[in-house]
Amino acid sequence: MIFKRLRADIDAYMERDPAARSRAEVVLCYPGFQALLFYRLARALWRHGWRLSGRIVSHVGRMLTGIEIHPGAKVGDRCVIDHGSAVVIGETSVIGDDVTLYQGVTLGGTSPAIDSRAQADKKRHPTLADGAIVGSGAQILGPITVGEGARVGANAVVTRDIPRGVSAAGIPARVILPRDKKKAKDREFVAYGTPDDLFDPVLRNIDSIRSQLTMLAGRIEELEDRLGQYENPGTERPIENDEEKTDAPAKALRGSRKRGVA
Ligand SMILES: CC(C)(COP(=O)(O)OP(=O)(O)OC[C@H]1O[C@@H](n2cnc3c(N)ncnc32)[C@H](O)[C@@H]1OP(=O)(O)O)[C@@H](O)C(=O)NCCC(=O)NCCS
Structure with a gap:
């Protein structure tokens, strides 16, 4: 026993x-x-x-x-x-x-x-x-x-x-x-x-890259929305002070599109 x-x-x-x-x-x-x-x-x-x-x-x-x-x-x-x-x-x-x-x-x-x-x-x-x-x-x-x-x-x-x-x-x-x-x-x-797959360094890196991609995709979507508003003057919103900073990437994106850059 x-x-x-x-x-x-x-x-x-x-x-x-x-x-x-x-x-x-x-x-x-x-x-x-x-x-x-x-x-x-x-x-x-x-x-x-x-x-x-x-x-x-x-x-x-x-x-x-x-x-x-x-x-x-x-x-x-x-x-x-x-x-x-x-x-x-x-x-x-x-x-x-x-x-x-x-x-x-x-x-x-x-x-x-x-x-x-x-x-x-x-x-x-x-x-x-x-x-x-x-x-x-x-x-x-x-x-x-x-x-x-x-x-x-x-x-x-x-x-x-x-x-x-x-x-x-x-x-x-x-x-x-x-x-x-x-x-x-x-x-x-x-x-x-804690599940042991989190200790695999390769899986950990993939996990981190995946979350960065999700974050970037969300950001691109947001910029495209803003771009759409500027391209369609009927829905254009007045530029507010705190938007001016975030507006720069949208302008850059629009500029690059006009120049045919992917
Ligand atoms: C508590 C525990 C079991 C939770 O595991 P889980 O259910 O898989 O939880 P997650 O790892 O998904 O974490 C969930 C959230 O709790 C937080 N968290 C996890 N463990 C924590 C801890 N000990 N103290 C404070 N916050 C903790 C995480 O940062 C995460 O927060 P977030 O959502 O804001 O990013 C685990 O983290 C733990 O502490 N295990 C003990 C490990 C140990 O003592 N090892 C010694 C071996 S020698």
Whole structure:
């Protein structure tokens, strides 16, 4: 049972990190995976009432990996903590299955009022539902919920619930609309929460050239409209001051047409 679970954890790294080449590499070189091993042991001790021992194991894990997972936190299956360092997962955090966290993520508490021992067990850290992806440096603060399959952008500060399936970014984090509408429909996991075709430099250049062409086509259309107005005196509009600047290209275009230049 334990080995099946560990194997599933390792496979999750293989699936979600394009840089992971073998299971051995994941076990030996991934602090996120190693931190989860420490966490699972610390959690078992914690649940059996050996709280100090749990904290000590957790602390050793933190010293070795730079990732702090409180043994009171609940972490589901196939959680991937990529790169790892400076991740902090607070005591009452709940993480569902298939969640991905990148470096520098904090699942932190925000209730300064909760400082008495009597209230220490109150939920004061976030819940991440299944399949959530949290970008590097994101700070998710308070007993809020990041919905199933939601994506939190790099360096976002999240202090309110994020609905399922959306992307949210910024400080404070707000829901963002993907530039590419197709991406909104694609809810499968993509590394870094961003479709990988964007990382292909050739596609990126083509994308940029395409948007410049669209912009230029729009501009030509606008100039042709203006030219039509001047060529047809019945519809000619008086020249306003702020139009004088933009009028120059229209005149140049008309001149070049008269000279037979394409
Ligand atoms: C949040 C995220 C998942 C959004 O991806 P997406 O849905 O594909 O969104 P897009 O890239 O189409 O961007 C949509 C808009 O949000 C903005 N945006 C994207 N990520 C942002 C972020 N982290 N902070 C602020 N704005 C962001 C974009 O600039 C764009 O704005 P525009 O429409 O005004 O140009 C992704 O940008 C992200 O931050 N992923 C985490 C990556 C990461 O941590 N990598 C670390 C690997 S080591």
